[in-house]
Amino acid sequence: MWLFDRDLWIEIFHTLGKNMFRTFLTMLGVIFAMIILVLLLGSANGMSNGFNKIFAGTASNSLFVWGQSTSEPYKGFERGRRIRYKIEDAEILKRQIPEIEVLAPRIELASHREIVTVYRNGRTSGSAVYGDYPEIDNITKKKLVEGRFLNQTDIDHSKKVCVIGEETYKLLFEKGEKAIGQDIRINGVYFSVVGMYKPNNNINIDGENAVFIPFTTFQKAFNSGDRMGWMAIAVEPNTKVAVVEKQIKDILKAKYDIHPKDERAIGSFDMSEIFNNINAFTTVLQGFSFFVGIFTLLAGVIAISNILLITVKERTQEIGVRRALGATPKIVKRQILLEAIVLTAFAGLVGFAISVGILSIMNSMWGSGEDFPFVNPMISIPQFIISFLLMVGLSVLIGLLPANRAVKIRPIEALREE
């Protein structure tokens, strides 16, 4: 097998190595093309990772359901009736829809994201106050800086504890003051702080100025009875959120005598849609990068072909001598072709190494994703393999041009005395 012929490779590397400057100039185009391709792909991946980081801690396959006002009269009820859920709905839904993995009921002291005044030592904060189950943490993860989140014991014993946001802390406490164990007052009831969370650039449904207390405590302290304001629901990974969303709405519509066609009575938000949109965005971005990169690569490989064409002309005499000494057209063709492939492959690797270096510098500068969505920009191994194979494939096609030109050189013409 000629591919493993040591002499052939020695001959090729010898030829390339003895003409360093020419070799280097030839490679430049592909080096730059590879750098551009890898940087584009890496940046696209970095953005994709950045978006993923933003959504880290939010279950992608989740939805939120709350009550609004009816827009259709039905069964004797007028339009504009406020829908208020009961805590028993959570159990009904969980029982009837097995695809629901987690269902976290929530109740608010005011309506969603409206604020109540929270007091401590003469300081006040306008915060949202939520009665929650610990399961909510499985759907929207809180980044705790201190202490812990609500747990089952808090629920079981209706403990008067709370978890506060960093904004709330800043308003209620002195700088550096310890919050854990301190009491804050909401509507005349004192709650002991057990945890504090900080804003984390993620999707933040609850805001940063919020106080979380156990759902059961909320019921007793604020006399909310069996009311429930809001549900956060995570569905099984392989189930479409929209399907479960419809089931939930159908059950709730039947229970609360809502017109089946009434779209406004039940508010809901499908988290997976956002994820899908962003996935589509990053996929398009990656595809575009690949597209641009491949054409840049094509340009680079054509440059190699071009320079090889020039070198073939320059090497007319050499090729003529080789032919006169017994090199068959096949040998000459193979040599030029392999020179093209080796050049391209080597240039590609050099470009790859350089661009990986640049990407890691970019990563160390902006890779934390604090300022904009850009995390760990790097190309994946399949992306690398695909671009590398494509490049080598192109170089074979394009190397045929100078190779055929070299074969057309007739020794008699090459050796003709000037």
Place this chain on the structure above:
Amino acid sequence: MIEIKDLHKSYKMGSNSLHVLKGINFKVEEGELVAIMGSSGSGKSTLLNILGMLDGADSGEYTLDNVPIKNLSETKAAQYRNKFLGFIFQSFNLINYKSALENVALPLYYQKVPRKERQEKAMKYLDRVGLKPWAAHLPSELSGGQKQRVAIARAMAAEPKVLLADEPTGALDSKTSYEVMDLIQKINDDGNTILVVTHEEDIAHMCKRIVHLKDGVIVEDKKIEQVRAEQYV
């Protein structure tokens, strides 16, 4: 060794056709040292090209070592050239980025001789032309005479049936020319068949036979008393 019968060759120059070789009959025995002479345009280079299988004849027969040379494919021609012929050119035609040794080893590479054997053989021939100490030098580091000696070593390395020299001294001063001719004579003494194309009388007289070409025909073919180049060196 070489037999040519009624060889014709013409070149197309636009609408005109230039009849260069007009029926050449010619025979070379083994161990001969033949000078092919003629002014420019006499057809001597064309004849050498055809003998060297670098060009094909229009009509006529050409037999080399009892092998008919006709309608060769490029690949076949390359293989025959490698097997039968050694070339020595006026402008040496060494590959400038290869050392003297690598240049000499090149025909052996195309014969698929293993690397080690190739190096040894190339060194042997380089030694024979007296350039063993220069083996690692690039052609640019050698004098004209040295370059031509490397080229001669290269032509001999493949152990061809016939050496074809196209104005081997054309680019050299007379002293170096005689050195090169001395070498060619010695190679011929060992029994190698050599054809030298030249237009210099003194060089031609260092061969054993002179073939005169004029306007595409052989006008004179005579055996001569060889002048040894040794005495001028």
